[in-house]
Amino acid sequence: xxxxxxxxxxxxxxxxxxxxxxxxxxxxxxxxxxxxxxxxxxxxxxxxxxxxxxxxxxxxxxxxxxxxxxxxxxxxxxxxxxxxxxxxxxxxxxxxxxxxxxxxxxxxxxxxxxxxxxxxxxxxxxxxxxxxxxxxxxxxxxxxxxxxxxxxxxxxxxxxxxxxxxxxxxxxxxxxxxxxxxxxxxxxxxxxxxxxxxxxxxxxxxxxxxxxxxxxxxxxxxxxxxxxxxxxxxxxxxxxxxxxxxxxxxxxxxxxxxxxxxxxxxxxxxxxxxxxxxxxxxxxxxxxxxxxxxxxxxxxxxxxxxxxxxxxxxxxxxxxxxxxxxxxxxxxxxxxxxxxxxxxxxxxxxxxxxxxxxxxxxxxxxxxxxxxxxxxxxxxxxxxxxxxxxxxxxx
Numbered sequence: 001x002x003x004x005x006x007x008x009x010x011x012x013x014x015x016x017x018x019x020x021x022x023x024x025x026x027x028x029x030x031x032x033x034x035x036x037x038x039x040x041x042x043x044x045x046x047x048x049x050x051x052x053x054x055x056x057x058x059x060x061x062x063x064x065x066x067x068x069x070x071x072x073x074x075x076x077x078x079x080x081x082x083x084x085x086x087x088x089x090x091x092x093x094x095x096x097x098x099x100x101x102x103x104x105x106x107x108x109x110x111x112x113x114x115x116x117x118x119x120x121x122x123x124x125x126x127x128x129x130x131x132x133x134x135x136x137x138x139x140x141x142x143x144x145x146x147x148x149x150x151x152x153x154x155x156x157x158x159x160x161x162x163x164x165x166x167x168x169x170x171x172x173x174x175x176x177x178x179x180x181x182x183x184x185x186x187x188x189x190x191x192x193x194x195x196x197x198x199x200x201x202x203x204x205x206x207x208x209x210x211x212x213x214x215x216x217x218x219x220x221x222x223x224x225x226x227x228x229x230x231x232x233x234x235x236x237x238x239x240x241x242x243x244x245x246x247x248x249x250x251x252x253x254x255x256x257x258x259x260x261x262x263x264x265x266x267x268x269x270x271x272x273x274x275x276x277x278x279x280x281x282x283x284x285x286x287x288x289x290x291x292x293x294x295x296x297x298x299x300x301x302x303x304x305x306x307x308x309x310x311x312x313x314x315x316x317x318x319x320x321x322x323x324x325x326x327x328x329x330x331x332x333x334x335x336x337x338x339x340x341x342x343x344x345x346x347x348x349x350x351x352x353x354x355x356x357x358x359x360x361x362x363x364x365x366x367x368x369x370x371x372x373x374x375x376x377x378x379x380x381x382x383x384x385x386x387x388x389x390x391x392x393x394x395x
Contacts, residue, residue: 018045018071032062034055036051053075107170109171112129116177125176160177162176192389197221201213209226212226251348257340257375278315303318358379362378
């Protein structure tokens with residue numbers, strides 16, 4: 001019976017028809033196109049039948065025209081459940097508010113623990129985390145990527161060697177490892193200082209040990225610069241040689257710069273989209289009318305949603321749409337050379353220690369072919385070439 005499909009949503013009523021020949025009443029219902037089913041005899045003048053809730057008005061109209069007694073035995077389906085809920089509005093509202101409050105407190109950061117560092121470092125880290133938005137009382141879905149936060153902490157907080165941020169329910173645990181000066185907490189084991197690369201000695205700043213080379217002396221990689229052995233080999237004293245030995249070193253670099261280049265840059269304009277992911281289904285919440293296209297760079301951040309201590313199969317998604325633009329640059333040969341030298345210099349400085357210095361730079365060769373300027377460059381650098389080498393027991 002196809003008319004019985006969706007009975008729960010439409011709602012059904014089981015009625016009892018009492019009177020002489022109650023089947024006549026059911027016949028009248030069917031003439032009014034009212035579906036009737038599950039007809040049962042309950043007595044000599046009593047019939048039981050089931051109808052849809054929406055046809056109740058037809059039953060009442062026919063009852064006034066005929067001398068039958070109609071009573072309701074069972075009521076089933078969604079309309080009656082909703083009716084019961086309407087009668088208990090204060091209770092339902094209370095339950096909904098309670099669930100919302102539980103959901104809210106489950107997604108608030110209640111504690112940020114910083115472990116593994118000194119109180120001074122903890123204070124610096126806590127202030128920096130506040131700048132990133134990680135502090136007690138904020139919604140977890142408002143936080144950005146924890147991995148990005150970790151990378152920024154290493155850049156923004158001096159003295160940090162490593163940092164890890166872990167979420168545990170409503171608590172965030174931030175663990176840090178501080179850099180050790182002079183690996184000052186390393187054992188004072190005896191050591192020499194040897195050359196890390198070849199070069200000509202320019203300056204020697206020896207704190208401990210016996211210098212074995214002089215200024216303006218050329219050394220090869222591995223040559224002894226400062227000895228940790230004071231005195232003769234038999235009765236001499238072994239110390240930890242310390243200091244810096246600056247030498248003139250040399251680097252060769254090759255670079256290629258196009259005369260015509262295309263760059264993609266961000267304009268600074270951005271829009272935000274917010275939504276939920278449930279399994280493979282995405283539900284937009286805000287910003288879904290924002291246009292996206294080829295000139296848009298998307299950054300997506302996902303945050304799990306919790307209820308009490310349980311992670312729900314729901315993810316809060318924040319998408320930032322950055323506007324980008326393409327810029328075409330036509331360079332002259334001279335401009336390309338300047339750009340190439342700057343690029344090679346900056347690349348070299350990134351590889352060198354911060355106290356190193358470029359003394360001289362020279363273009364060894366320049367060619368122009370296939371719309372590119374190719375350069376071979378020579379750099380003369382002043383840098384510390386001393387590196388520690390442990391003294392073996394047999395020395």
